Amino acid sequence: MAELIVISTLNGVLFGMLLFLLSSGLTVIFSMMGVLNFAHASFYMLGAFFGYQLTRWIGFWPALVLAPLLVGAVGMAVERYGLRNTHKHGHVAELLLTFGLAFAIEEIVSMIWGKSPVDYRVPAALDFPAFTVFSTNYPAYKIFMLVVSVVIFIALLVTLKRTRVGLIVQAALTHPSMVGHLGHNVGRVFMLVFGVGSALAGLAGVIAGPSLVTQSDMAAFLGPILFVVIVFGGLGSLPGAFIASLLIGLIQTFAVALNGSLASVFGPLDPSLGASPLTDIWNVTIAQIAPILPYLLLVLVLIFRPMGLLGTRES
Amino acid sequence: MHKLIVAAAAALTVLGGAASAQESIKIGYIDPLSGGGASVGEGGLKTFQYLADELNAKGGILGHKVEIVPLDNKTNPQESLVQAQKAVDAGVRYITQGNGSSVGAALEDFVTKNNSRNPGKEVLYFNYAAVDPSMTNEKCSYWHFRWDANSDIKMEALTNYMKGQPTIKKVYLINMDYSFGQSVRAAARKMLGEKRPDIQVVGDELHPMLKVTDFSPYIAKIKASGADTVVTGNWGQDFALLLKAAADAGLKVNWYTYYAGGAGGPTAIKQTGLENQVFQISEGVPNSGNKAAMDFEKDFRAKTGISVWYPRAVNEMRMFKAAAEKANSIDPVKVAAALEGMKFEVFDGGEGFIRKDDHQFFQPIYISSFGSLADKAKEPFDEENTGWGWHIVSKIDTEQTMLPTTCNMKRP
Numbered sequence: 001m002a003e004l005i006v007i008s009t010l011n012g013v014l015f016g017m018l019l020f021l022l023s024s025g026l027t028v029i030f031s032m033m034g035v036l037n038f039a040h041a042s043f044y045m046l047g048a049f050f051g052y053q054l055t056r057w058i059g060f061w062p063a064l065v066l067a068p069l070l071v072g073a074v075g076m077a078v079e080r081y082g083l084r085n086t087h088k089h090g091h092v093a094e095l096l097l098t099f100g101l102a103f104a105i106e107e108i109v110s111m112i113w114g115k116s117p118v119d120y121r122v123p124a125a126l127d128f129p130a131f132t133v134f135s136t137n138y139p140a141y142k143i144f145m146l147v148v149s150v151v152i153f154i155a156l157l158v159t160l161k162r163t164r165v166g167l168i169v170q171a172a173l174t175h176p177s178m179v180g181h182l183g184h185n186v187g188r189v190f191m192l193v194f195g196v197g198s199a200l201a202g203l204a205g206v207i208a209g210p211s212l213v214t215q216s217d218m219a220a221f222l223g224p225i226l227f228v229v230i231v232f233g234g235l236g237s238l239p240g241a242f243i244a245s246l247l248i249g250l251i252q253t254f255a256v257a258l259n260g261s262l263a264s265v266f267g268p269l270d271p272s273l274g275a276s277p278l279t280d281i282w283n284v285t286i287a288q289i290a291p292i293l294p295y296l297l298l299v300l301v302l303i304f305r306p307m308g309l310l311g312t313r314e315s
Numbered sequence: 316m317h318k319l320i321v322a323a324a325a326a327l328t329v330l331g332g333a334a335s336a337q338e339s340i341k342i343g344y345i346d347p348l349s350g351g352g353a354s355v356g357e358g359g360l361k362t363f364q365y366l367a368d369e370l371n372a373k374g375g376i377l378g379h380k381v382e383i384v385p386l387d388n389k390t391n392p393q394e395s396l397v398q399a400q401k402a403v404d405a406g407v408r409y410i411t412q413g414n415g416s417s418v419g420a421a422l423e424d425f426v427t428k429n430n431s432r433n434p435g436k437e438v439l440y441f442n443y444a445a446v447d448p449s450m451t452n453e454k455c456s457y458w459h460f461r462w463d464a465n466s467d468i469k470m471e472a473l474t475n476y477m478k479g480q481p482t483i484k485k486v487y488l489i490n491m492d493y494s495f496g497q498s499v500r501a502a503a504r505k506m507l508g509e510k511r512p513d514i515q516v517v518g519d520e521l522h523p524m525l526k527v528t529d530f531s532p533y534i535a536k537i538k539a540s541g542a543d544t545v546v547t548g549n550w551g552q553d554f555a556l557l558l559k560a561a562a563d564a565g566l567k568v569n570w571y572t573y574y575a576g577g578a579g580g581p582t583a584i585k586q587t588g589l590e591n592q593v594f595q596i597s598e599g600v601p602n603s604g605n606k607a608a609m610d611f612e613k614d615f616r617a618k619t620g621i622s623v624w625y626p627r628a629v630n631e632m633r634m635f636k637a638a639a640e641k642a643n644s645i646d647p648v649k650v651a652a653a654l655e656g657m658k659f660e661v662f663d664g665g666e667g668f669i670r671k672d673d674h675q676f677f678q679p680i681y682i683s684s685f686g687s688l689a690d691k692a693k694e695p696f697d698e699e700n701t702g703w704g705w706h707i708v709s710k711i712d713t714e715q716t717m718l719p720t721t722c723n724m725k726r727p
Contacts, residue, residue, distance in 0.1 A: 001539065003535070003538065003539055004535050004536065004538075004539035007531070007535040007538075007564075008532060008535055011529075011531050011532055011535070015529070110349065115348060115349030115350070115353050115387075116348075116349070116353035116354050116356075116357055117353070117354060117552070129563075129565065132565070135538070135565070136535065136538055136564045136565060136566075137563065137564055137565035138564075139563040142563075211529065212528040212529055213351075213528045213552065213556065215350075215351075215353070216349065217349065217350050217351075218528075221526070221528070252532075253532045256522075256532040256533060256536065257532060257535065257536050257539075259518075287520060287521075287522075287536075288492065288521055288522075291523050291526065
C-alpha cells in the first residue's frame, strides 16, 4: 500500500506540474487580454511535433531549447497579426479566432506528420531507471520532466514577483487600461506574454512528447482538462492554477488506484433485482470514473464558488 | 430495319457486359486511420492492399479487379455508420472492419437494416477482428461473416493452457472499457473459476478505450496487488503503452494476451525483458513452419515493412475469391450463400470452415510465447527488429474451438 501511495504521488505531482506548465500561460493570457485561448493546447502539440522533428535533425538537447522558442514565435505572430486585429471586434471574435486556429493547427499537423503516432523517443542519456522505490523502478526521464517543470515554475515566480517586467505584467493583469495610461506599450506586453505562454506550452509538449504519445489528436485530449484547471484555480490566478494543477494531477492518479464502489461500501445489491442500469451504477468503481472526475469538479466549483479557488474576479 | 435495331441492342448488351466485367470490386475498409487506433488501422490497410494486389496479379476475382477503399472511422461507431453509408452510396457492396467490437456491432446492424430496406443492393460485412461473442450469438446477422475466433473461444483456449501452469496463483485482469473488454473479463472470471478455483483474481480493471497515454498509475496498482499474472485483451496503443509503462516500472509478471503482436507491442515486451513470459493467442504465427505461409510472410514483410498480423485477413480475401468463383458471381447475395458452410485450407495449414448457424469461421488456433529464437533456420522471423519472435507453445485444433451458439439466424 505504501508503495502504491508513493508511486501514485510521484505520478500525480508529475502530471500536475505538466498541467501547470500549460495552464500558467493560459491563465495569464486570459486575465490580461480577457481571451480564453482555445488554441493553447495546440501550442502544446506543436511543441511536441517541433521537438520530435528537431530531435531527428539536431538532437534532443538543442530541440529542448529551440522548439519552445519556435512555438513562442508562432504564438507572438498569432497575437500580432491575428488577435490584435480582431480585438476591436470584441471578445467573441477573438474567441472564435483561437477556436478556428485550434482546428487549423490540428489539420496542418496531421497533414505534415500524418495521423498516427510518431516515433518520438526518450533520449538515450535519460533512458534508465533513476531509483527504485520498494520494488518499483522510477524512470529517469520522468524525474527530468519533474525537474524541468519545477525550474520553470521557480523562474516564472521570480520573474513575476521580483522583476520590473513582472511588475508591469502583474499590473496589466488587474488594471490593463491604467497600465496603458501610464505610458507602457500594452500591445507589446500582450504580445510578449502571449509568446511566453505559448513557449511554455511548447516546452510542455517537447518534454511530454516522448513520455506520452505524440500524435495529431493530443491537443484534443488535453485541451478540456486545461480549462478545468484554470476555472478551478480561479481565472487569472497563477497560484490558483498551480494548486489546481497539482490537485487535478493527484486526483486523476489516485482515482485510478482506488477500487471503491457503492457496492463495496454498502454491500452488493440483492441478486433478485436482476441486471438493470442501477446495478451498473452500483458496481462502477472510482477507477472507472477517474476520467470524468475533473469535469465533475468543474461543475461543482462553478456552482459553489464561481470565481474558483483563488480567483478574485467573477468573470 | 427491325433486325438492325435488335442487332444493335444485342451488341450493346454484349458491350455493356464486357464493361461490367472490367468493373472493379470495391471493398470498403472501415477502420481507424487517425487517433489512438491509427497504428493498427494503418497496418490493416496495408494488409488488405497487399492482399488485393495479390489477387489482382492473378487476374482478380472472376476477371474483376479488387480495389480497397480506405475509410477512416476514428474507432467511433457513429463515424463508422457515416462512412459505411458513404461507401454504399459510392457503390461499395462489401465492407470489411476489425478494430473495435463497438464499431463491429454498429456495422452489423447497419448491413442488416440496409439489406432489408434495399433489396437488390445488398452489402456484406466481412469481419476480420471484432471478436465480441454477441456478434455471432444474440446479435447475429446473415450478412455478417467473422474470420477471427471470438473472444470466448480464445479465452477457453487460453484458460485451458493456464490450467496446466501451477505457478499461476494471483491473476490481474485489465481491459478496455467497452463490449469486447467486458466480455474478456467476464469470460476470464468464469472460466478461471471453473478450471482453477485456487487462482485468486486480485484485480479487475476496466480503463477508457484508446484514451490513456500513461499507464503508470495502473501498473502501480497491479504491482500493489501482488499479481503474478496479468490477463488482457488490450490491443493497439492500449497494449503497447501498457507494456511500456510496465517496462519503465520494472513489473515482472506473466502476460496472457490476445493482441500482443500488434504495432509497438513486441518492442515494449523486449523492453520489459520478459522473455517467454508474454503469451498470445492467434490463428497464425510467423514461425509456424508452414512453407507457403512463411514464403508469404517474407514477401509481405519486404513489401509492407510490417509482420502478417492478420492471417485471418488472408483467409478472408482468399475465401471471398473462392466463394465468388463457386457462385460464379460477385453478387453479395450469391457470395453469402456460397460462403455458408464453406470449408477452406487456412493460411497456416489445417482445415477451417464457416459454421452455417452463426457465420463464425472455425480454424486451428495457437498459443505462442515471445522470446529469443534458438534455431534461426526453423524460426527465421523476429518482430519489429527486436531479435525476439513468436514461438508456438500450444496448438488447438479446429474441433476443440467449437463453442455452441445461441444465434437464431434470419435468412432472407
